[in-house]
Amino acid sequence: MPPASVGRHSSQRRESNKSNTEERIMKRLKSISLKALALVFAGSLAFTAQAQEKPGEGVSVQPAVATWTSAIPVSWVYAELLTELGYDVQDPISLQNPVAYLAMSEGDVDYWPNGWFPLHNPQLPDNWEDNGTIFDPLCKGCGIQGYLVNKEAVEKYDIEGIMDIVNNEEIRNAFDHDNDGKAELYGCPPGWGCHEGINAMIDKFDLGDRIDHVDAGYSANFTEAMSQIEQGNPTLYMTWGPSAWILKLVPGEDVMWVNAPGIVESENEKASGITGAVTDxxxxxxxxxxxxxxxxxxxxxxxxxxxxxxRQAEVPLKWISQVDGKMSEQDLDDDEVRPLAAEWIDENREMVDKWLKAAREAAK
Structure with missing residues (x-):
């Protein structure tokens, strides 16, 4: 009897030990499963957070950039911002305007931030409305060209426009620096669009006997105009913005934009809100x-x-002009301009983060 009894108890103990072992294993498996699930869940959350932070992850983007220098800093601002959203932004391709719009229309280029409208409207391809979009201004009224007179002369002679200079002999003589009976207009060199524009104005309004279009190299022209102004001489010259030139002689401080007759009907439309204009x-x-x-x-x-x-981003005229000036003075290449764009973004982080937040929200 005792051996049989011992055997029975031993069997019971084995069954009990087996049950306990299985229970421990199940608890351990359950614990491991919960930890695994927690890790998967945490990883999923991390992936979701990363996807929300960088919605452009894995997407290659090909921008274009215009051929004028002030287009370059604007281009790098957008490249930096898209990079923060996770996009793989390729180096911008430098293209002439009509080629850029055609390339965007055909999908060879994704975007460019260098449209000047309405000036570029005639350069859009016929199928643009089906294939392309133009966003609200990143810099409203910033693409300007026109004529300026030193502020002292504007106030002394009560000048509102070019016609006030050419139609009054006394005033015209004050702007005549070489005593040939014509007011000097320091303009643009042959081959530039503004050279043709200035000559078209002179021809259209029969000003050839009263205006002398000085068409040397632009840097030399501007230097001469600035020298005349520093000597206190009434001076008329042509420039544009964004550019380094409007920082060297600042509209509203050193010089004033003056009215000029338009060359074609569309150019007779008046512009509002131009800083440093004699009229608004x-x-x-x-x-x-x-x-x-x-x-x-x-x-x-x-x-x-x-x-x-x-839709969100804006880039100020003053900053574009400052960088354009640095590019000219320091002969900077593209790689040296990009850090300036990153620096501007960091200096305006609060504003930039609002743009990026809106972009991330739009991707959800």
């Missing part, structure tokens, strides 16, 4: 342009974060 609105003689982002529609549909960024 003012007839610039050239169309004042808004600087705007243009982009391919397929790219925008597939990338709502980028589309919202294009």
């Amino acid at each position: 609105p003012i007839e610039m003689g050239f169309v004042a342009a808004d600087i705007q982002v243009a982009a391919n529609n397929n790219f925008l549909e597939e990338n709502p974060a980028a589309a919202e960024l294009f």
Whole structure:
């Protein structure tokens, strides 16, 4: 009997030990499963957070950039912002305006932030409305061209426009620096669009016997105009912005934009809100342009974060002109301009983060 009894108890103990072991294993497996689930859940949350932070992750973007120097800093601002959204932004391709719009329309280029409208309207391809979008201005009224007179002369002779100079012999003589009976207009060299524009104005309004278009190299022309102004001589010259030139002689402080007769009907439209203008609105003689982002529609549909960024971001005229000046004075290349864009973004982080937040929200 005792052996049989011992055997029974031993069997019971084995069954009990087996049960306890299985229970421990199940608890351990359950614990491991919970930890695994927690890790998966945490990883999922981290992935979701990363996706929300960088909605452009894995997307390659090809921008274009215009051929004038002040387009470059604007281009790098957008490249930096898109990079913060996770996009893989390729180096911008430098293109002439009509080629850039055609490339965007055909999907070879995704966007460029260098549209000047309405000046560029005639350069859009026929199928643009189906394939491309132009966003609200990133710099409203910043693409300006026109004529300026030193502020002292404006006030002394009560000048509002070029016609006040050429139609009054006394005033015209004050602007005549070489005593040939004509007022000097320090303009643009042959081959430039503004050279043709100035000559077209002179021809259209029969001003050839009263205005001398000085058409040397622009840097030399501007230097001469600035020298005349420093000597206190009434001076008329042509310039544009964004550019380094409007920082060397600042409209509203050193010089004033003056009215000029337009060359064609569309250019007779007056511009409002121009800093340093003698009148508001003012007839610039050239169309004042808004600087705007243009982009391919397929790219925008597939990338709502980028589309919202294009709606939100703005770049100030003064900063563009300052960087343009540095590029000229220090002979900076593209790689040296990009850090300046990153620096501007960091200096305006609170504003920039609002743009990026809106872009990330649009991607959800």
